[in-house]
Amino acid sequence: MVEPYSQKEQIQQVVYRILDANLDRAREGLRIIEEWCRFGLNNAQLALECKRLRQEVAKWHTPELRAARDTPGDPGTELTHPQEEQRASIKSVLQANFCRIEEALRVLEEYSKLYHPTMAKACKQMRYQVYTLESSLMGHQRHQLLWRSRLYLVTSPSETLLNNVEAALKGGLTLLQYRDKTADDSLRLEQARKLRQLCHIYGALFIVNDRVDVALAVDADGVHLGQQDMPIAVARQLLGSQRLIGLSTTNKEEMQAAIAEGVDYIGVGPVYETPTKLGKVATGLEYVSYAAKNCSIPWFAIGGIDANNINDVIDAGAERVAVVRSLMQAEQPTLVTQYLLSQLNRIKPEL
Numbered sequence: 103m104v105e106p107y108s109q110k111e112q113i114q115q116v117v118y119r120i121l122d123a124n125l126d127r128a129r130e131g132l133r134i135i136e137e138w139c140r141f142g143l144n145n146a147q148l149a150l151e152c153k154r155l156r157q158e159v160a161k162w163h164t165p166e167l168r169a170a171r172d173t174p175g176d177p178g179t180e181l182t183h184p185q186e187e188q189r190a191s192i193k194s195v196l197q198a199n200f201c202r203i204e205e206a207l208r209v210l211e212e213y214s215k216l217y218h219p220t221m222a223k224a225c226k227q228m229r230y231q232v233y234t235l236e237s238s239l240m241g242h243q244r245h246q247l248l249w250r251s252r253l254y255l256v257t258s259p260s261e262t263l264l265n266n267v268e269a270a271l272k273g274g275l276t277l278l279q280y281r282d283k284t285a286d287d288s289l290r291l292e293q294a295r296k297l298r299q300l301c302h303i304y305g306a307l308f309i310v311n312d313r314v315d316v317a318l319a320v321d322a323d324g325v326h327l328g329q330q331d332m333p334i335a336v337a338r339q340l341l342g343s344q345r346l347i348g349l350s351t352t353n354k355e356e357m358q359a360a361i362a363e364g365v366d367y368i369g370v371g372p373v374y375e376t377p378t379k380l381g382k383v384a385t386g387l388e389y390v391s392y393a394a395k396n397c398s399i400p401w402f403a404i405g406g407i408d409a410n411n412i413n414d415v416i417d418a419g420a421e422r423v424a425v426v427r428s429l430m431q432a433e434q435p436t437l438v439t440q441y442l443l444s445q446l447n448r449i450k451p452e453l
């Protein structure tokens with residue numbers, strides 16, 4: 103006759119099942135991240151770190167924990183959230199899986215205190231290592247997308263702000279800056295949050311103009327600063343190395359200083375005089391040509407650029423441009439985005 107489990111043994115079985123399920127969950131999540139590092143980014147270092155973590159998780163997956171598995175008796179296998187069945191972009195896939203790994207490691211940390219205190223300590227350490235991996239990978243993703251982005255929409259206040267931006271995103275926009283010099287902070291935060299969400303859905307980068315605090319509050323991808331704004335070193339300290347910092351430049355000296363200060367990209371202009379930046383003297387195409395020959399980081403020609411003159415700017419050497427009115431005042435922002443991108447992609451199809 104088989105002896106029934108005592109209450110203590112029953113609880114132990116439950117703990118083993120929790121550990122077994124979460125060891126699987128953490129390993130699966132790590133494998134999903136690893137595949138992107140390997141095949142999507144071709145980044146051996148990040149892929150290796152995922153593999154190392156996967157093996158460390160596997161080390162704790164002992165036969166006694168595996169033996170506790172009872173998949174048919176697990177009501178959780180039937181439970182899925184609609185968000186799990188659809189992902190809008192690679193970024194969402196990565197974020198969802200980092201979340202999954204971190205949660206699983208937290209569960210492992212707590213329940214393994216009842217099983218093997220050394221395992222609890224190891225899981226805590228792994229969780230911190232996963233946070234570091236997440237930050238490096240997300241930083242890497244941001245930089246890659248920045249380098250690939252050719253068109254940059256800088257917003258202006260508009261009743262149809264979200265519609266305009268979404269239309270441009272539909273046309274293939276991958277880089278957006280929220281710029282509103284007059285809104286009060288509560289509106290600014292609300293709009294920034296909505297735009298960030300929209301960019302997230304379309305897999306585009308979201309940058310905040312001028313305000314490091316707002317960028318941090320809405321978890322933006324970075325900030326764009328002017329020559330009179332917060333010093334780059336201070337912004338970098340606040341934002342860390344994984345978020346992007348852009349700086350406006352109007353001449354060679356500012357460009358060289360920006361590169362030396364470690365910004366991620368620069369604005370080059372205003373190429374033409376523009377009502378969007380009244381009173382600012384145009385740099386002309388000469389500075390665009392200088393940037394084309396001398397700038398080692400991504401740079402965006404900006405100021406008065408539209409569908410009629412974009413080819414002059416491209417001929418002067420620009421591979422990337424930033425616009426306000428051309429898209430914010432367009433009747434059909436999707437079509438204009440597609441047209442501007444088609445012109446920018448004409449020279450070198452792949453950046």
Ligand SMILES: Cc1ncc(COP(=O)(O)OP(=O)(O)O)c(N)n1
Pocket residue numbers: 254256279281311312326327328329331348349350351368369370402404424
């Ligand atoms: C891409 C890009 N380039 C330049 C600017 C101008 O920034 P700044 O000089 O700080 O002026 P304001 O935009 O704050 O009026 C920009 N915003 N984006």
Ligand SMILES: Cc1ncsc1CCOP(=O)(O)O
Pocket residue numbers: 256350371372373376377378379404405406407424425426427428
């Ligand atoms: C913000 C800014 N910085 C330099 S020019 C400019 C405005 C560009 O606006 P537009 O594309 O409407 O000319």
Ligand SMILES: [Mg+2]
Pocket residue numbers: 311312326327328331
């Ligand atoms: Mg500014």
